[in-house]
Every structure is written in structure tokens, then in C-alpha cells.
Amino acid sequence: MDINMLKNYCLSMKDTYEDYPFGEDVLVVKVKSKMFALITEKGNCLNISLKCDPVLSHSLREAHASITAGYHLNKTHWNTIIIDGSLPEDEIQWMIKHSYEIVVKKLPKPQRDELLSQK
Template structure:
């Protein structure tokens, strides 16, 4: 997957999820997607390379970093709970969609029940 496709898939997938807002708190070169005010996706460029930062459960993050050259510990984030995706052959559209959705679910699970747009365990409203 090339960098333009990586950004396009991450942004499209994030915007399709419930209660998501798109912001640019770090300037016009970075796009942050939040659910109920909490960040779950950052798309930006690092040294000319398009990247995507996503929240990820620590065991899953460690496996992704170990198995895929395109996945590294989160750039400027908690290295256990975030990963950075870079363009490359190891990523495809379905994987990026799954990782974005998983990031959203992790953030929603951390919200108080009354603030959750959907309960990820039941896939229904609060």
C-alpha cells in the first residue's frame, strides 16, 4: 500500500465510525480523528513519508511490530499502546480498516459508559 492510499483508507474508515470528529490541532499537515474528544487516529507525514498512528492493545501492538516492517512503535506516543503504520507491501486496505476500527473500539471502551456512542462489546448504544 502506498502512502496516499494509507492516508485515504485510514481517514475514510475513521469518518465512517460513530461520533467521530476530524480536527487539525497540530497544524494543517496532520489530521486527528477523535471519538467523544479522545484521539484514536493521527495521519501525518514524517520526513516526507505518510504515516498513521493508531491506538492498539499492547500484545497486538508487539506482534504487529515484530511481524511487519511497516509497523513500528507509536511515533511521539506511548510505545506500548500506539503503533505507527508506514507505506509498504505488508499492509493492505482490509488490515488498515481493521486497525482503525480496533483503535476506535479501544478508545470507546475506555470512556465512561454514559459517554460511549456504542458499547463495543454489544455493538449497541449505551
């Protein structure tokens, strides 16, 4: 996966948009003003940070060397995934969707209902 594939997959979720609140080097993808993905690319190193269930987060880190605690984020609820080809594309997409769904579940009820009614 490259940065455009990651960005496009994140933006394919309902009511998402890109933002750069941390500067032009960090692409943040949000749903209803809440971030669910941070994408950075420095040199040959592409990373995506995603929200994750705490129990699952720990399991993923133990199972994959390319998944670490969220870089500059809450280490309990965020993972940073190094996009180095060691994880299948569908697994990365599943983690992106999981992050999106966690954030949607925490939105205020009117916003959450609006998203769910768009299905």
C-alpha cells in the same frame, strides 16, 4: 491506500470527527473528544498512528517492518503504520477499527452507552 481513504474510513466510525490540535500537518481523528488515529503525510511518506492492545502491538511490530512504536506517542499503546503497500487494506482497516474500539471502551459510561445504543 491514500490519505483520503484513510481519513474517510476513520470518519465512517460512529461519532468521529477530524481535528488539527498539532498543526495543519497532522490530521487527528477523534471519537467523543478522544483521539484514536493520527494521520500524517510528508512527501511520499504516509503514516497512520493507532491505539493498540499492548500485547498485540508488540506482535504486529515483530511481524511487519512497516509497523513501529508510536511516533511521539506512548510506545506501549500506540503503533505507527507506514502506508507503503506492504500491508493489505483490510488489515489496516482492522487496525483502525481496533483502535476505535479500544478508545470507545475507555470512554465514560454515559458516552459509551450513547455510542453503543446507536447501533
